[in-house]
Amino acid sequence: MSLVIRKYIPQLIVSVIIVLSVTFYYIYINDSIAKGFSTADKALSDWAVIVTSFALIVGGVDILRFHLTKIRREGIRQAPFSTVTIALLIIMVVLATIGWYYSYADPKAGITITTQPQFRWLYSNLYAPADSAMYSILVFYIASASYRAFRVRNPPALLLLVTAVIVMLGNTTIGGLIWPGFLGLRDWIMTVPNTAAFRPITIGAGLGTIILGLRLLTWREISWMGRRD
Amino acid sequence: MISWDILGAWLSAAMVVWIYSFAYRDNLFYKLAEHMFVGAAAGYSIALALDSLNRVMIKPAITTPETFWTTSWHYVVPAILGVLMFAKYSRKYYWLARYAVAVNIAVGTGLALRTVPIANITRQITATIVPLWGSDPVTVLNNWLLVLITIGALTYFLFTIFPRRAEGARPSPLYYVYRTLYYIGIYGMMVGFGALFANTIMTRVGFLISIYLIYLQPQYWATIVAAILAAIAILLPLIRKK
Structure with a gap:
């Protein structure tokens, strides 16, 4: 054909x-x-x-x-x-x-x-x-991943650990028992820095989708056709 | 008397324990549970596909044939295209499957190109345009953080245009602005990733607890028997090796 x-x-x-x-x-x-x-x-x-x-x-x-x-x-x-x-x-x-x-x-x-x-x-x-x-089952692998991710090697890693601990304590009842402020702190982290940090990533994903669409439109993206002729 | 409910509870508990046994080591019962899961999942997907076909095309064609053949007759086209997807097994006519894939790709991309520019780009930008001065200091501080971290993280992902520091020369003020925003972006993203990681851990642990409460605890004998079987399946090959 x-x-x-x-x-x-x-x-x-x-x-x-x-x-x-x-x-x-x-x-x-x-x-x-x-x-x-x-x-x-x-x-x-x-x-x-x-x-x-x-x-x-x-x-x-x-x-x-x-x-x-x-x-x-x-x-x-x-x-x-x-x-x-x-x-x-x-x-x-x-x-x-x-x-x-x-x-x-x-x-x-x-x-x-x-x-x-x-x-x-x-x-x-x-x-x-x-x-x-x-x-x-990934929870078992996340346990070992947490050990590696939460090791404090530099200031950004410390920030990652502290944020994760606050968010986890804010999500559990025991966190509220230790200090009631954990819940408010978790809410603040989720609404302000977390939203701001993921906004550029969302914008980047949007740009990527548009570029992929343009590539399909202009016949540059042909992987969807499977095997080559 | 063994009822279907009890048999089902034993099967559920066994599936969960055998799948969890992989966390220690691959074994016979994990392989069995995995293959059962794949078979059931594939069968379930086909059943869902049949259900969709029935809802969109077959039921209207059988229950209201006159309406279907006057207004929805064109559904025959994707049905033919769908059947043509089986041509992918042919060495000679594999290309016929591309027509169906083309329709799906185009519809998906068309939908994405309509929604993504607004949802992923315009709305994100407008949500970042917030007042940076006002009477409430907490809101003002939050707004500043929101804007700085967003611009900072965008700066971090800016790979094509950025001010370079020339060898031996004093860096320009623009370079300092860029570096500051770059670090604000890194620290902001670290906070975001920390929150994301914590939420992931919480979700998985929550799943684990709910699985224990729903499937393992009610039929604890099933759990114990399945665990013993998995332990034997793990230990036997080790003993044989020795």
């Missing part, structure tokens, strides 16, 4: 949608155009939702393929673990599909994709605790 339909048309789609989306948001011509833009904008957001949903399904298929390949390559050592992953993936999808079926077959039962009883059981007793545990 020619380079035009493989590469240039997708890039053109990106540029045209960005230009129209930004132009009609900032420029008012008349009521009917504004209304038309609003409708098209809502439709485009829905398009993105539909495409993202398919992307999630593709991601699930990727995991399936990855584990099947792993079983084939690594054999019996990996097979039990990958089988568990594949089985749970399929079970969750099958249960969701059953919920989907019942949402049409028996709407009064109130069963939907995400409220199917067995699906909810797996979500509440497997996914949710594992997700929370994965997130909070």
Whole structure:
């Protein structure tokens, strides 16, 4: 296939949608155009939702393929673990599909994709605790990171330590028992120096986003297209 | 009689303990819990995707077909684009997946370019324009700090234009202003990072405590059994090595 339909048309789609989306948001011509833009904008957001949903399904298929390949390559050592992953993936999808079926077959039962009883059981007793545990396991690594970060090597490091201690004491009840002023001090740190320190970082992130948008618009950013032609 | 609730509580406790066991060392039960989590998470993501598709497209097409085919018929286009995403597995037609990605990238960037200049730049600048003189000394001091730290931290991130100190020559007044703001920025950011780090620690510890209260404490026998199993899985390979 020619380079035009493989590469240039997708890039053109990106540029045209960005230009129209930004132009009609900032420029008012008349009521009917504004209304038309609003409708098209809502439709485009829905398009993105539909495409993202398919992307999630593709991601699930990727995991399936990855584990099947792993079983084939690594054999019996990996097979039990990958089988568990594949089985749970399929079970969750099958249960969701059953919920989907019942949402049409028996709407009064109130069963939907995400409220199917067995699906909810797996979500509440497997996914949710594992997700929370994965997130909070970092507390053990933060403990060692704190040891390194809070070592006073120079005046800025001392400031970091003192601020962190004040904020932590201000966040806990024991801090208030030691000295009631910790709460006010924590509030002051969060509203004045903390806000001021993160403002330039927010501005920098905004500038970065705009630059990335401009790079996409001018076809300089092409990493989203995956493999090179 | 074992109920599903008790079985669920045992499963929750086991998942948490086995995942935490990784903090000491990788082991068989951690691997098992990790693979179970990945499978459940992937299945859950697909279920959420199906739910979104159902809500936006399939349900309106089934329940109100006339309205759908007159006003929302164009949803067929992203559906076709979505199906084309599977072309990425083909060596020959992989490029077809780019059309769907192009729509998503463009919509996301379009939205960002509309909101970011206002939220991330204009509002941040206007929020920094505060009165530096007034009757309340505390407010005035806070405002000065706010402005100086913001400008200071901006100066710290200014990599392209800054006054240099020429060899042997006396530095210009602008150079001193720049250096002062630079250090104010560093100290201000240190306070910000200290607060951020403290909040991160508090959040994680809060999570740990809530996990203990919700999953581990109610079924403490499950916790103990899971911990013993994890300990055996950690110790066995060590003993075998010796």
